[in-house]
Amino acid sequence: MKAIMIMYDSLNRGMLEPYGCDWIPTPNFTRLAKRAVTFDCNYVGSMPCMPARRELHTGRYNFLHRSWGPIEPFDDSMPEILKRNGIYSHLSTDHYHYWEDGGATYHNRYSSFDLNRGQEGDSWKTNNALLDAVAEKRLQQGRTNYFDKANRAYIDCEEKMPQAKTFHAGLDFIEENYNKDNWFLQIETFDPHEPFFTQPLYKEAFKHDYEGELGDWPPYYMVTEGKDAIHHMRMEYAALVTMCDHYLGQVLDKMDTYNLWEDTLLIVNTDHGFLLGEHGWWAKSIMPIYDEIARTPLFIYNPKGIVRGERRDRLTQTIDIPATILDFFGMALPADMQGKSLLPVINNNAMVHEYVLFGSHDAHCNITDGNWVYMKAPIDGKDFFEYTLMPTHMRNIFNVNELKNIELAEPFSFTKGCRTMKIKAVEGMNKASNFGSKLFCLVDDPFQERPLQNPKKEAELANAMMRLMELNDCPEERYERFGFKKGETVTAEKILHLRAGEFKDRIPEEFSDFEWEDGAINMYYTIMRFVSKEKAEYVIQKLRLFVVDKKATVEDMFSLIQTVFTTEEIPMVFYFAALAARTV
Numbered sequence: 001m002k003a004i005m006i007m008y009d010s011l012n013r014g015m016l017e018p019y020g021c022d023w024i025p026t027p028n029f030t031r032l033a034k035r036a037v038t039f040d041c042n043y044v045g046s047m048p049c050m051p052a053r054r055e056l057h058t059g060r061y062n063f064l065h066r067s068w069g070p071i072e073p074f075d076d077s078m079p080e081i082l083k084r085n086g087i088y089s090h091l092s093t094d095h096y097h098y099w100e101d102g103g104a105t106y107h108n109r110y111s112s113f114d115l116n117r118g119q120e121g122d123s124w125k126t127n128n129a130l131l132d133a134v135a136e137k138r139l140q141q142g143r144t145n146y147f148d149k150a151n152r153a154y155i156d157c158e159e160k161m162p163q164a165k166t167f168h169a170g171l172d173f174i175e176e177n178y179n180k181d182n183w184f185l186q187i188e189t190f191d192p193h194e195p196f197f198t199q200p201l202y203k204e205a206f207k208h209d210y211e212g213e214l215g216d217w218p219p220y221y222m223v224t225e226g227k228d229a230i231h232h233m234r235m236e237y238a239a240l241v242t243m244c245d246h247y248l249g250q251v252l253d254k255m256d257t258y259n260l261w262e263d264t265l266l267i268v269n270t271d272h273g274f275l276l277g278e279h280g281w282w283a284k285s286i287m288p289i290y291d292e293i294a295r296t297p298l299f300i301y302n303p304k305g306i307v308r309g310e311r312r313d314r315l316t317q318t319i320d321i322p323a324t325i326l327d328f329f330g331m332a333l334p335a336d337m338q339g340k341s342l343l344p345v346i347n348n349n350a351m352v353h354e355y356v357l358f359g360s361h362d363a364h365c366n367i368t369d370g371n372w373v374y375m376k377a378p379i380d381g382k383d384f385f386e387y388t389l390m391p392t393h394m395r396n397i398f399n400v401n402e403l404k405n406i407e408l409a410e411p412f413s414f415t416k417g418c419r420t421m422k423i424k425a426v427e428g429m430n431k432a433s434n435f436g437s438k439l440f441c442l443v444d445d446p447f448q449e450r451p452l453q454n455p456k457k458e459a460e461l462a463n464a465m466m467r468l469m470e471l472n473d474c475p476e477e478r479y480e481r482f483g484f485k486k487g488e489t490v491t492a493e494k495i496l497h498l499r500a501g502e503f504k505d506r507i508p509e510e511f512s513d514f515e516w517e518d519g520a521i522n523m524y525y526t527i528m529r530f531v532s533k534e535k536a537e538y539v540i541q542k543l544r545l546f547v548v549d550k551k552a553t554v555e556d557m558f559s560l561i562q563t564v565f566t567t568e569e570i571p572m573v574f575y576f577a578a579l580a581a582r583t584v
Contacts, residue, residue, distance in 0.1 A: 001303075003184045003265040003325055004174075006251060007056075008244055009049065009095060009193040010284070011270035013297035015241050024238045025205070028249035029299075032268060034309045035261070036301035037346045041370045044272045044294050045318045047360040048285055049095070050103045050394070052271035052318055057109065059322040059339035060414065064474045065387040067361035067425065068394050070105035074416045076334035078322035080109040082184050087329055088112075088177075092169040093188040094162035096122040101392040110186070116165040118151045119190040125150040143219070148195065158199045163189040167247040171254055178258040184325065187251065191244055194218055194274075194283070196236035202243045206235040218282035221575075222582055230277035237276055265328045266301040267321060279448070279584065286579065288375050288435050289366055290448050294358055300324070305347045314345050315353045315370045336414040338472065355464045357472075361386075362425060363432035365482055367465040373440045373448070374461035380433040380506055380525075382481040386423040387412070398423065413473040429529070430579045434522040436502045451584075453499070455492035462490040510540055515551045522580035523557035530565070530573050539564050554581050 013019040017026045018033040045055045046062035050069065054062045057077040071077055079089035089109075094116040097103040107113040117124040130146040133139045139146060158164055170187035177183055191198075195217035210232040212225055218233050248268065255261055273293045275281045284293050298316065319339030326333055327341035340352035358366045362384070364375040378384075387409055391398035402423055409422040438451045439458055466484055479486045483498045506521050507514070524543075531539050542564055546556045561573050 001181065001263055001265070001329060002260065003267070003328060004170075004251065004255075004260075005184070005186045005188075005267040005269065005321070005325070006248060007186065007188040007268075008270045009188075009190050010272060010274040011192060011241075011244070011297060012237075012273040012276065012292060013295065014273075014292065015238065016297055018299075019297060024241055026241065026245040028245045028252055029268075029297075031252060032248065032266075032299050032301075036266065036268075036299040036309075037307055038311045039298040039300070039316050039342075039345075040311055040313045042269075042296050042298040042316045043318075043356050043368060044289070044296060044358050045356070047272055047289060047293075047358070047363075049097050049271055050106075051360070053103070053106055055318045055339075056321055057106065059319045059333070059337035061319065061338075061357060061472050063359050063361045064357075064469065064472050064478060065361075065412070067386060068102045069386075069388055069392055070103060070390045071109060072415075072420075073389055074414065074418050076336055077109040078325055079111075079184065079186070081326065081331065081334070082329065083109075083111040085329075085331060086182055088183040089186070090114075090173055090183065091186045091188065092116070092166050092173065093186070093190075094119050094166045095188055095190045096120065097394065100395050101397055102394040104392075105390065114166070114169040116162045116169065118155055118160075118162045120193065120195060121145045121147045122151060123147050125154045127153060143217075145217075148197075148217075152197065155197075158201070161199065161243075163191045163243060163247060167250060171250060174251075174254050174258070174260075178254075178260060181263075182329075184329075189244070189247075192237060192240040192274075196233070196240045198240045198243050202239040202246075203236075205242070206239045208232060208235050218276070220283045220286055221281075221579065223277050223280050223282060233282075234276050237274075261301070261303060263303050264301075265303060265325070266299075267324070268297070268299040269318075269321060270296050271318070272296060280582075285360065286430055287582070288364055288432075288438060289358060289360070291373070291442070291446075294366070294368075294373075300342060300346060302328070302343060302346050304328070305343070307346050312345055312349060313370070314349060314351055315356055315368070316342055316345065317353065317356045317358075320352065355461075355468060357465065357468050360432075362427050364435070364437075365465060365469075365478075367461050367468070368442075369461075369464075371441065371443050372457065372461060373438075373442060374458060374465070375435075375438040376462065376465065376482050377433050377435060377437045377502060378431075378481045379483050379501070380431060382477070384425045384477055384481050385409075385475065386425050387420045387475065388423070389418065389420055391421060391423065402426070409475075429526065429576045431522075431525075433502070433506070434519075434580050435583055437499065455495040455499075458495045459490045459492045462495065466490070511543075511552065513550055514547060517551070517553045518583050519581035520552045520554050520557055522583070523554060523577045524552070526577045526580040527557065527561060527573060530569065530576075535564070557581070 017030045051062040058075045082089045088111045091110045091113040098107050127150045130150045133146045212229050216236040278292045281287045323339040324342045344350035366375045407422040408419045440448045
């Protein structure tokens with residue numbers, strides 16, 4: 001038996017024909033759907049890239065215990081389990097986070113790997129502008145990515161595109177080993193992750209007029225550029241999606257040529273989706289994890305069964321994929337793997353989850369049953385921690401200040417007796433608490449445009465959330481971070497109290513006599529993070545001068561920024577304050 005997994009990054013399922021898109025031709029995804037089972041209710045677990053990949057190895061949630069980081073020494077890695085049991089595992093990828101500090105332990109879990117350079121800001125090629133930017137210490141200033149510009153100067157044809165090289169390497173592996181047994185191949189491309197860089201051939205069908213400043217790289221920010229920019233960015237994304245479809249077709253062709261359909265499991269998936277103007281946002285990771293990000297495409301072809309071209313609406317998740325692969329090869333799942341094999345879902349429409357959790361380490365804890373989504377916002381000011389033996393962030397090792405006051409935590413149920421470091425986590429500038437908790441009924445509101453107030457339903461979902469948190473041996477302070485106590489039964493009254501506190505408890509003590517517009521409180525706290533202790537009283541007095549009739553507004557906050565910061569400081573403060581003003 002053999003298995004192939006084709007993995008994309010940031011693939012929005014709404015842009016694929018099998019999921020209802022009628023304007024981007026994706027004939028090979030459609031061709032796949034006619035052979036495979038298409039999953040309609042598949043959700044992410046941990047966000048974003050490397051947290052999702054840790055789940056693809058371990059089959060258990062990452063975000064409850066740590067943020068972005070490597071495979072841990074105590075983790076059970078699916079590709080490593082395969083190679084230890086006589087199944088050759090090979091990775092062909094251009095996902096450049098694998099060779100940064102925060103992902104450097106993943107690719108070595110496979111029997112072998114190809115790493116193809118050049119995506120996004122991969123520090124690969126050089127040119128004079130890049131060297132000048134480093135010398136002048138302006139590499140991180142503005143929106144220009146000098147590494148990306150240097151890479152693109154080299155990538156002047158399709159054959160040099162990282163996706164093309166990744167798929168060609170995967171196809172070479174198939175060509176060399178199609179008549180052998182017992183292997184797993186993972187073809188993983190960073191596309192269609194931003195920037196939406198592709199060759200002119202793929203852009204032909206999506207020509208359009210656009211005179212704005214956005215190129216093919218949307219900012220991680222709210223949409224401020226207008227409808228023409230949204231249309232432009234969707235056209236750029238669509239062109240790259242068609243390239244993804246093209247190379248998927250080459251794998252399907254190879255399976256046809258060698259009749260791999262007889263004995264080869266095929267999985268096509270992504271780590272998460274992407275916002276292209278929906279909810280007034282670009283990208284991911286800043287706003288709540290709406291369904292355009294959280295609900296992802298998944299196709300599985302099982303050669304052992306007879307189910308072909310059908311759909312499944314059962315609730316499934318990223319953590320189920322490694323369990324499915326191990327089950328396909330007849331291997332017992334590790335005791336700590338909490339994902340479920342999806343082969344019973346394919347064959348018998350079995351239910352494997354009643355609820356699933358998803359989220360990011362520093363943001364909302366989300367739960368869904370496929371019909372309802374509850375996004376529980378953290379409470380501002382509650383400490384939380386990283387539990388790890390591998391203290392690295394995305395591109396760097398934890399700095400010494402983060403490590404000065406580490407503790408050793410007692411072992412968790414899945415750490416195989418190992419104690420981990422307990423390191424105080426640093427929250428981002430745009431706090432998840434700014435958005436508050438949200439409840440959506442997907443049956444009545446599939447695009448999540450009308451958040452509901454239903455304390456009884458929230459209490460039901462909150463109790464289910466805590467049961468899953470306990471099942472995953474969640475640290476106790478995380479319950480407190482969301483306003484709960486481990487082991488308690490949440491009531492509707494408790495939900496009402498928490499909802500009220502999300503706003504009232506955040507009113508600044510020095511302005512308790514004010515009425516506050518939505519978003520203005522968030523902006524105030526953001527502004528004060530840029531203010532020194534010596535300057536704080538001055539800023540408070542200035543704000544009192546701006547506020548009319550003790551009703552603090554978003555406009556008051558913008559006026560405050562213009563008054564109390566220097567010309568050089570204003571753009572940065574304005575950027576983060578504007579983000580904080582958004583509560584949807």
